[in-house]
Amino acid sequence: MADLDDVLRCNTLFYEAFNQRDMTLMESVWMHDGRVRCVHPGWGILEGWEEVRASFEKILGSGLAVIEVSDVEPFVADGEPMAWVTCIEEISYNLEGNIITARAQATNIFEKEGGRWLMVHHHASAVPVQLVSEEVLQ
Amino acid sequence: MADLDDVLRCNTLFYEAFNQRDMTLMESVWMHDGRVRCVHPGWGILEGWEEVRASFEKILGSGLAVIEVSDVEPFVADGEPMAWVTCIEEISYNLEGNIITARAQATNIFEKEGGRWLMVHHHASAVPVQLVSEEVLQ
Numbered sequence: 001m002a003d004l005d006d007v008l009r010c011n012t013l014f015y016e017a018f019n020q021r022d023m024t025l026m027e028s029v030w031m032h033d034g035r036v037r038c039v040h041p042g043w044g045i046l047e048g049w050e051e052v053r054a055s056f057e058k059i060l061g062s063g064l065a066v067i068e069v070s071d072v073e074p075f076v077a078d079g080e081p082m083a084w085v086t087c088i089e090e091i092s093y094n095l096e097g098n099i100i101t102a103r104a105q106a107t108n109i110f111e112k113e114g115g116r117w118l119m120v121h122h123h124a125s126a127v128p129v130q131l132v133s134e135e136v137l138q
Numbered sequence: 139m140a141d142l143d144d145v146l147r148c149n150t151l152f153y154e155a156f157n158q159r160d161m162t163l164m165e166s167v168w169m170h171d172g173r174v175r176c177v178h179p180g181w182g183i184l185e186g187w188e189e190v191r192a193s194f195e196k197i198l199g200s201g202l203a204v205i206e207v208s209d210v211e212p213f214v215a216d217g218e219p220m221a222w223v224t225c226i227e228e229i230s231y232n233l234e235g236n237i238i239t240a241r242a243q244a245t246n247i248f249e250k251e252g253g254r255w256l257m258v259h260h261h262a263s264a265v266p267v268q269l270v271s272e273e274v275l276q
Binding site for chain 2: 035037039041042044045073075077080081082083084086105107109120121123125126127128
């Protein structure tokens, strides 16, 4: 399952780029295409690589957040050129000396281009502390 | 672009099932598989068709919400067995006689199985009234 390993590696590199504030690595993870989309928690959807790149320059430049990833689940069919990964992001902020942690749910979509897997879509959204599902699905 | 039309039709049927509280139609839209995932706004991720089906039974049974869809963008490569759609959901609730509207961003992923497109992943998250991106990307 070479594709499985490569997709998971691309997913890992995305968060490494984030945590190391490495814009060059972040650029290498994404497809540079007008079709890419990105939803940061609390943001509207960003359309095309230029908008996505600008958002990461702002976010990495602010230098405030670190993401710890868990519950990584890959959805990869060997030989297919598209795949996606779901994971939980534990986002820690240093806000005026206090560490604040927020949890987000991410859906990351990847496409294989020229033998390389690249991120084409990132959708992350805040997970409330009290889940609606815990109230409704009881 | 038969695939494009079919993917968009599946996306439309998902929201028709929701608005018409038609559980049979909703069941026909989704893949019935342990791999399916669903994130409703404010919920934790649901895993597998049984959990997803139960959530829609609860939601459609409550009979409170109607979704108006806009900004529908399909990402479909003809001949590939996977595609996704992004769209905006305007969700209207009748809360004790008052109509309340919320906006969500959706990422919907589809797979083709036996010649039919089926939903395998739905990730919807609330869009705040004041977008973070409007503050940061200025």
